Amino acid sequence: MAMRPLSEMVEAANAAAPAPEMNIAVGAAAPQYELYHFALSLCSQKVRATLAEAGVSYVAHDVNADPGNYHPDYIRLRLMGVEGRGFATGYTGRSAVGTEGVDPLVVPTLVDLSQERVVIDSRVICNHIAQYSAPHLVPAALEAAISHELDIIDGTPHVAMLYGAHPEHDFRPERIRKIMPGMHDRRIEKLTRLMSETADDAAVAAAFAAKIEKENAGRGFVHTPEAMRAAVGEMVDIVAALDARLGDGRGWICGDQFTLADVLWAVSLFRMKWIGMAWLWAGDHPLNATAHPRVAAYAAQLFERPAFGESVIYWPGVPRSEFVAEYYDD
Ligand SMILES: N[C@@H](CCC(=O)N[C@@H](CS)C(=O)NCC(=O)O)C(=O)O
Structure with a gap:
């Protein structure tokens, strides 16, 4: 089949965005x-x-208003960024492409309009943006140190924290505790229906099949108490190790310069707070007794950045949780 021009595929994906009023x-x-x-x-x-x-x-298109509801035109566009990497079909509670493979039915996907190129995987996307738009975020002298931090951030089992509960202490926001039970089953049902509707496109059907396999593995993981306990334990260790690295009084995580690693730590730490895990650095919790004041100060400094506020905390449609109520006046 002849390859369609990228501009046409972008147009089709844009037209398929389920909530065009949320394009920004x-x-x-x-x-x-x-x-x-x-x-x-x-x-x-x-x-x-x-x-x-x-x-x-840039223009942002919110394509995933209803998780599991991916339009074939979005999937076709995303598949252009896969570049021969294998699909993820297993589940470890994290989403790093380097260790898990590519999930063809997720966000984010970036199209670089001048290079006419589709870029997938947040880590690759962020490096791409830094390389072409903001080289100061990845200074050559700090490349290895930044990459090491990105390995840690990418390997943090955030996905498990959202979709699964610690068997003894479900610390998550009330709304998450309510909606998550049965989520994998509902998604598998929806994905199976969508797959049957796109059976004439083998590439899209293969993407759905891989996603369904991964959702099945995810369901198994979050229902395995030892797996969930171990994932929470990993979070505790990751924050303790971050505190140790901050121990020499450095201003930012790779030294005195603010870098891409700080941008991504801000997102990771805010998610921990949002999900109800600020005790990872506050301590005094059944799952972590030890306070990590350097991480607490580092997080506070990161959350105050105007760019972080506008793109994460106050981005339209980001739901609030009871654990970040202090950021909102009403
Ligand atoms: N390694 C990929 C992972 C992408 C990913 O897992 N995205 C999640 C949100 S962070 C997603 O879209 N989940 C919704 C779904 O599975 O339908 C990346 O960093 O871009």
Whole structure:
């Protein structure tokens, strides 16, 4: 089959956005990128925060108003960014492409309009933005240190924290505790229906099949108490180790310069707070007794950044949780 031009595929994906009233043009200049994202998605937040720190103009399309509800035109566009990497079919509670594979039915997806290129995976996307729009976020001398931090952030089991409960202490926001039971089953049902409707496109059908396999594995993971306990234990260790690295009095995580690693730590730490895990650094909790004041101070400094506020905390459609109520007046 002849390849359609990218501009046509972008147009089709844009027309398929389920909530066009949530399309947002950011910045006054001509857009450099089109971003397909979801307000609450952690990986989307990483990209929006990087774009905000880079100060570039782009158009954001919220494609995932109803998780599991992916339009074939969005999937076709995303598949152009896969570049031979294998699909993720297992589940470890994290979403790093490097270790898990590519999930063809997720956000974020970035289109670089001048390069006519589709870029997927938040880590690759953020590096792409920094390389072409904000080189100060990845200074050459700090490249290895930044990459090490990105490995840690990407390997943090945030997905497990959202979809699964610790068997003894479900610390998550009330609304999350209410909606998550049965979520994997509902998604599998919806995905199976969508797959049957797109059986004539083998590439899209293969994407649905991989996603269904991954959702099945996810259901198994969150219902395995030892897996959930271990994932929470990993979170505790990650924050303790972050506190230790901050121990030499450095201003930012890679030294005295604010970098991409700080942008992404901001998103990761805010998610921990949002989900009800600020005790990871406050301590005095049945799952973590130890306070980590350096992480507390680092997080506070990151959350105050205007670019972070506009792209994450106050981005339209980001639901509030009782654990971040202090950021909102009403
Ligand atoms: N490694 C990918 C992972 C993407 C990913 O897992 N996205 C999640 C949100 S952070 C998602 O879209 N979940 C919704 C779904 O599975 O339908 C990235 O960083 O972009």
